[in-house]
Amino acid sequence: MLQKKICMVGAFATGKTSLVARYVQGIYSDKYQTTVGVKIDKKTVSVLGQELNLILWDIHGEDEFQKIKMSYLRGSAGYILVVDGTRRDTLGTVFQLQAKAKETIGDVPFITIINKYDLNQDWEIGEEELDELSQREWTYLMGSARTGLGVEECFTKLAQMMIY
């Protein structure tokens, strides 16, 4: 079966681990357990009639103490940029990370998920930010690991982009 590596990339506490847990195990927890290093999960999916084994690399978030090593992205067929919709600065983080990712692994398909959409009262991503995403011609969607909104869609869409 085809193995496809997918990396989760973004600032810390944006919901990378939660999105993988929601997608792979269908579970969610509000308890925050930070990731140090890399956590690997896998899930078999059928995309456009093709069976794929997705290998999900949940990489720790970027902050002052842990910088993401771009070499972790080697061999990825795609990656997911995770933004916390309640923290506008996490969008800036993915802009930077994407540029670095491109330097390292070239033009590999990626998708941006603006997570925590269930917290819309604290939402910090407005028209202007969405415009910026559109201008960059990035594929993005709103999602929530908590409610499950957009999660399946995010992975499926990326998988389609990867085999297309």
Added chain:
Amino acid sequence: MLNLPEPIVTFLCSTVVRDRFPAYLHMDKAGHLLAFGGACDRYGMHHLSLDQSVDEQIYFLAGLLPLQEAAMHIPFLQIEADIVAEVHLFTAQEEDWAIFFDATTENAKNVLIQQKVNDLSLLRRKQAQSLDHLIHPESVAESILDIQPAGEQKSLTILVIKCCNISGTHQTTANPLKALDAYLSTISPLILDEGGLIHQSIGNSIVAVFGALPSMRSAPEQAVAASSRILEICQGDHALKGTQAECALVITTGRATIGLLQVGFGKTLSVMGPPMEVAMHLNKNSEAGALIIDKPTFDGLDQRQRSFVPAAVTESSVMAGSPLYAYRQL
């Protein structure tokens, strides 16, 4: 090896190395498994077959082999739910090697520390948010503020930061308010970090107060620490998005009256007294990139005094009524 005698090497191997459950893989440059050994099972590598592709047998290495770099180190790779491995991948003699060690315990320790760092960082953000950039002390909880609600006299240190390239009228900044907001969101965490409060913004200046929150350090120390970080940020290229950051800073210290004023439905922090007046005055003439402090602030410093030199006597210093000191970056 490392100039260590044989008994030491043997001892290390039979204790330190063994306790970390080493395992290895040996691969050719086409990604086929040539050999393996050690505690492979521990890392979820069961039923390995030689001469077969590693990619297909060991899912967590998929995509990494053949190795593109000379070496790759993954300090913490969580493979099985409860096993974290330290992985070294390297090329030697035109072939790839992988070594695995158990790093479960070390990872657990790191998680604890990193968790604290993240929690604090999120907390600090929440605090800044609830301050809504400008302070609404009721949300800080009056009990945290080390002041009497009715107002009291207290020694305070005032830091005024002028954002030099913003002006309300000139065409230079597209949207002055947005630029000020960018400054605030960059500067606020630094001030909060060092134990200060954002008092208010006046024109293109941001006023912070130190000494209102309980702290182990002197208020001048805190204010100078915050200032040097602000200056550093202004110089770095990680500065403010879209704007060239330029700040002029002044710090004054002295007794002032601090209290909470009822304004509408909320309360607002009020600070009055000589240090505030002197600060506002010095702020008028302060220059981009400079940090000027008054004598009481200088006297309140410890090691950091060494970073300051007496400032030239100007009209401002005469007005301030005491000598001034200028920061020199080392």
